[in-house]
Amino acid sequence: MAQTEVKQALGSGVIIEAVQSLTGAESIAPDHMGRSRESAVGYIPQDITIEPALLRQLEVLLAQQAAMLDARRWSQWMEMFTEDGVYWMPAAPEQTDWESQPSIFAEDKLLMQVRANRLLHPNAWSQAAQWATHHLLGTTLVEQVQSGSVSTYTAFQMMEVRRDKVRHFGGSYRHHWVQQDGQWKIRLQRVDMFNAQASYDYVIQAWI
């Protein structure tokens, strides 16, 4: 009877000793040349303690900047940048220069103006669809302080709805702030998206 045979088969077995030898894959192809993993990716921010009032001021500006995007106050948003201010979203985290490597966004104030005017034009056809965004910011860390300038790091998440589809973007902002006429303005906003190199379902129409 099969039952007896099954019982017999289950009555004995082997124990594989963990210390044996090469693994199966190693014995076939020990040559891992060229296949080593990158040990680390991305960026770990610094954190410098600064006067709480200044930190609070920058946090408020960051929250307002995100709210301006969600509320489509494009002009107000642009006014937060210095005249030579730049909004830059690199294509890859290792990029260091917005002018010599391909970017997703690489815009000075004049190019921001082109984008803003387009978004407001009555014949910006793609703007016909229902479209909204929502930003959420993480803790702001201060990376560098000099007289009249501060660099901050802020993690963010952004959700977007277009027609009935929701997309999700996230990453970090690195703002370089400078003080001009008693106001803190953005000279460079670097945006590293964790999904910058994933495929885009449709494109990005406004700053993130």
Place this chain on the structure above:
Amino acid sequence: MPAIDLDHLVQPDRVHRSVYTDQAIFDMEMEHIFETAWVYCGHESQVKEPGQFQTLQIGRQPMVMVRAKDGQINVLYNRCPHRGVQLCGSHSGNTGGSFVCPYHAWSFHLDGKVKAIPLIQGYDGTRLSTDDPDCNMARAARVDNYRGFVFASLSAEGPSLVEFLGDAKVAFDDMCDRSPVGEVEVVPVCHRVVQQSNWKFFMENQLDALHPSVTHQSTGVSARRVENQIKKTQGSAPLHYHYLSTFASSFDQWDSVQTVNFPHGHGILKAYMGLRPTDPDTQEYEALMRQAYGTEKTEEFLSRSIHHVLIYPYLSVQSPLQQIRCLRPLGPDKTLSEIWHFRLKGAPEAIYRRAMWYYNLVNSPATMINADDLENWTRAQWGLQSKGNDWVSFHRNMGGDTEKDGVLYSNNGTSEVVMRNQFKAWRSYMLKAPTAQPA
């Protein structure tokens, strides 16, 4: 599968809406167009070292392009012959000296030949043997390279690569000839954008000169306003404003930009941006070109009137700015485009940066141009679900084009000869399908 009546669906002046929406027609397109034609795999500079690979899709087939130890570039089906697992799991990388399957460690040389199978005695007495080609990773039927651009065809028969490209091979000549050493090198960033629409909308749109001043009015007009503002204060504006502002030209101006339409559905939209400024950077570059090629050749190379060249059915080559967009259809209503930029070897950095602005402003995922194109095609995809009208019209300037030696020259830039010529090629590919009813 029911017979598909091509004469009914594709007429010289109009096509039936189902060619954009129907799954059965899409499947036929994959089999009889994409899986037989020469399809672009990548540039040889993407796989410089032995073991370096790039994965890609040809029609519905997952493929991998890999550099072998002997320097040859192979294009293989990305599938383990054992149980079907894909051997490469990333877009690109280096697989070392062999491919190793993550499931049961079957391993393969870089030309696809099986290297080893674990516990091989387990196959004694079965019909499987390592001498059997079915134990190897299958190879693309044909692989060829034109000036560093690697193509594969999954069909053993058909025209050679150079015959397939025909006069449209000027796309790659125009790109490479602009380098003082005659070569380009890939910039290692690939933007990937998905359109929720049929691949044919992209191909038609590329040479559709009637749409830019309508679809891209908002961006063109906004760029022109800023461009004029800069000109007023500084005398001249950077060229990249011009990239955008020319979209807002008049209907008459667009009607004067000629299209040239080749056999196999390929075509050219002639130049309209005037990309030969006389600034010091350009002068330095042109001097290098003259040193390399002499004055006459340099003039020939730098004055070709090309905005972009289409290699039907999937590639748009913007040779003067060294950019390509390659389509990988995913379904009747879904298409991936892979967007690459190339550097002219031996040309000054300023020339690269100037072209990069086009990559950033027009071809990046934050493009201010394609935002409105993709919107149009999505709405077209939805519109063609409508029973309100079965037909898509390509009547514009029909009979008004000039034919010479099989090449169709539009006498009006906005002639829909572009679409008529593309469907002529489409029809001839599709007629080879057993379920298509021949004329």
